[in-house]
Amino acid sequence: MQLNQVGFRYGRSGPGIRQISWQQGAGVLGLLGPNGAGKSTLMRLLATLVVPQEGQILWNGHDVAKKPDALRHELGYLPQDFGVYAALNAWEFLEFLAAVKGLHGAKAKARIEFCLQAVGLIERAGDRLGDYSGGMRQRVGIAQALLNDPSLLIVDEPTVGLDPDERMRFRHLLTELAADRLIILSTHIVSDVEATATELAVMAAGSLQFFGTPEQMLAGAEGHVFEWTIASTELGLWREKCQVSAAVRRPEGIRLKVVADAAPTAAAQVVTPTLEDAYTWLLSKSRKGA
């Protein structure tokens, strides 16, 4: 999938996204950004629900705006606001969606069985969706997105509302599914993509701030993450002065971690960035540039 200078605006001068370009093959692309960054807007463009006002999205070399069906046949999409029919069980729900996608009879049955197996719900297929946990419902969401064995799987903020165990299971599932397809996953939580993403895109205020491997993102923050200990009473002051990435209470005071162009004080020591630090660094740079 290739994006060339993609832009979209809500209204004439409203918010939107601008000049998004990247190229990506198989694997997991983690799309990170704070609320309102434009992630869902971009996901809707990639899912052919909206047409770019500027630039192009290419799938297998073809402009998606001109030939959306070529991508739609190979697309699985789990939107942010995915809802299920509480009164149906998982099998009935998938049977309904399979019929909508043109799958019927033995072919549909085999595919539903495969998808429920893949997301670990085959044993619970006869239970009402209304009785499922949030994590189980998200897995049904993934199962429906897999019905047509998509080459491109788009999942928008899939871990919202999940507990830590469910999040972890969800991440493992995506890693398994990424072997032979492109998965694009949007989130505002770094740990959702830390262990799974082969590539990362960071968006802020409608623009792409970074596109590359997690290693490249880490390298970009090298020399910009500092740690030192302050008195508890100084925390407010430092928060005003610096972009704080972490503040951990210790017996001797607060261990403060900040991202900055240069050491904010002589006591600050350079430390190796985590991906969370690198993300905070990118966002602080984008705020300064805004």
Ligand SMILES: Nc1ncnc2c1ncn2[C@@H]1O[C@H](COP(=O)(O)OP(=O)(O)OP(=O)(O)O)[C@@H](O)[C@H]1O
């Ligand atoms: N249908 C719409 N009409 C007008 N503005 C919209 C619409 N949808 C989104 N926006 C605005 O576009 C900007 C980007 O929103 P978007 O939902 O794409 O961001 P996001 O990164 O997915 O954030 P979130 O995680 O909060 O959904 C925001 O300022 C948002 O308020």
